[in-house]
Amino acid sequence: MSTLPATEAPSPAPGPTVVVRTVPLDTTDPLLSHLPADHRPDDLLSWVRRGEGIVGWGTALSFESRGPDRFAAAETWWREVARHAVVRDDVGRPGTGLVCFGSFPFAADSAEPARLVVPSTIVGRRDGQTWLTTVSLDPQLTLLETPSVASDPEPPGDVAFSDGDVSPADYAHAVAEAVGRIAAGEVDKVVLARDLVATASGPIDPRWLLRRLAERYENTWVFAVAGLVGATPELLVRRDQGLITSRVLAGTIRRTGDDAKDLALAASLARSSKDLEEHEYAVRSVAEALAPHCSSMNVPEAPFVLHLPNVMHLATDVAAVSADDASSLTLAASLHPSAAVGGTPTARAVELIGELEHMDRGRYAGPVGWMDAQGDGAWGIALRSGALDPADPSQITLYAGCGIVAGSDPESEVAESIAKLIPMRDALASE
Numbered sequence: 569m570s571t572l573p574a575t576e577a578p579s580p581a582p583g584p585t586v587v588v589r590t591v592p593l594d595t596t597d598p599l600l601s602h603l604p605a606d607h608r609p610d611d612l613l614s615w616v617r618r619g620e621g622i623v624g625w626g627t628a629l630s631f632e633s634r635g636p637d638r639f640a641a642a643e644t645w646w647r648e649v650a651r652h653a654v655v656r657d658d659v660g661r662p663g664t665g666l667v668c669f670g671s672f673p674f675a676a677d678s679a680e681p682a683r684l685v686v687p688s689t690i691v692g693r694r695d696g697q698t699w700l701t702t703v704s705l706d707p708q709l710t711l712l713e714t715p716s717v718a719s720d721p722e723p724p725g726d727v728a729f730s731d732g733d734v735s736p737a738d739y740a741h742a743v744a745e746a747v748g749r750i751a752a753g754e755v756d757k758v759v760l761a762r763d764l765v766a767t768a769s770g771p772i773d774p775r776w777l778l779r780r781l782a783e784r785y786e787n788t789w790v791f792a793v794a795g796l797v798g799a800t801p802e803l804l805v806r807r808d809q810g811l812i813t814s815r816v817l818a819g820t821i822r823r824t825g826d827d828a829k830d831l832a833l834a835a836s837l838a839r840s841s842k843d844l845e846e847h848e849y850a851v852r853s854v855a856e857a858l859a860p861h862c863s864s865m866n867v868p869e870a871p872f873v874l875h876l877p878n879v880m881h882l883a884t885d886v887a888a889v890s891a892d893d894a895s896s897l898t899l900a901a902s903l904h905p906s907a908a909v910g911g912t913p914t915a916r917a918v919e920l921i922g923e924l925e926h927m928d929r930g931r932y933a934g935p936v937g938w939m940d941a942q943g944d945g946a947w948g949i950a951l952r953s954g955a956l957d958p959a960d961p962s963q964i965t966l967y968a969g970c971g972i973v974a975g976s977d978p979e980s981e982v983a984e985s986i987a988k989l990i991p992m993r994d995a996l997a998s999e
């Protein structure tokens with residue numbers, strides 16, 4: 569329990585003053601089991617992988633930004649919040665003390681704003697050590713009770729799927745058009761996406777989705793920020809005490825369910841010139857964007873095959889040593905959009921997405937993650953995800969996209985998008 573000195577009122581500080589307290593917590597209960605049952609769906613926050621990470625709820629502070637400067641505005645706001653925060657941190661590692669969660673729209677002209685949220689309660693775990701952080705605007709902050717395990721979430725009931733803005737037929741058409749534009753030399757690669765609307769008979773509890781995603785997709789980061797929920801296998805960037813890492817994915821094969829066949833497919837994926845070419849574009853775009861911020865960088869020569877229950881991807885883990893004080897969010901902003909979700913060359917590919925895709929991606933395929941007061945943090949690409957409808961608790965829009973290159977075939981890309989929708993479709997099932 570802390571009694572911190574009251575700040576003078578009215579405060580001359582331009583930013584809000586938050587009072588933050590982190591203490592070790594003696595529990596081994598799964599992080600996701602702490603997310604409370606009685607909060608609004610868009611008030612639950614998660615960044616969890618293999619039982620570790622952070623979950624949060626309640627809103628101590630939040631911020632929205634729009635347009636091409638959405639990242640810079642968020643960074644400025646965060647620096648102000650961090651500068652004025654009064655922090656007492658008894659654990660002292662990345663993710664403890666003051667932390668925000670964030671999620672950014674893919675496109676600068678999206679109707680969706682970028683969101684940063686500082687939750688009022690965070691439970692985190694790293695290397696087996698668990699902690700509790702409370703954040704308050706009240707300088708007389710007293711520590712909350714140790715969070716308990718919440719009641720189990722209810723399943724969403726029967727779920728019906730319907731076309732979103734881009735039907736499978738529209739998608740095949742857009743892919744064919746993109747292949748034509750690639751042949752004409754406009755771009756080398758463009759990533760096109762589509763959406764699928766799921767309507768459940770009952771309210772969709774994000775805690776249900778998160779638990780199911782975490783159970784089945786242990787090679788992913790299971791996230792929830794302001795109603796965007798998913799399990800991404802792609803880490804845009806992590807900054808952890810001077811070490812920068814990124815997991816680049818591009819090049820995909822659908823799994824068959826037959827392990828022997830899947831191994832043969834994995835071997836063919838690792839040799840496929842179409843996929844290797846697509847992968848190479850994505851790795852190069854990440855390495856080039858990180859280079860100005862790094863003193864040394866390790867980019868493996870050949871990708872490995874990442875096995876997920878629904879698909880396999882060509883994957884490369886880039887590691888680098890930070891050479892400046894660029895925060896994880898600044899790094900994420902300079903990496904976005906990578907060739908994995910935009911294309912190559914980036915600017916022209918993004919224009920082509922605007923021309924051919926016919927939907928607002930919202931925060932799908934944008935950076936999603938968290939950051940602490942030192943700028944350490946982790947930002948994934950919001951893939952294998954859905955956006956809960958803020959107006960209808962029983963509806964969620966799911967998204968999936970595919971990298972289109974010269975050799976792409978529209979029907980295969982429709983099938984690949986279907987495979988990429990499986991994690992969220994399965995997570996919605998009630999069985």
Ligand SMILES: C=C(O[C@@H]1C=C(C(=O)O)C=C[C@H]1O)C(=O)O
Binds near residue numbers: 761802818819971
């Ligand atoms: C765009 C998505 O995935 C991206 C595209 C990939 C591809 O085309 O091979 C692979 C992984 C991701 O970088 C998605 O899942 O929606």
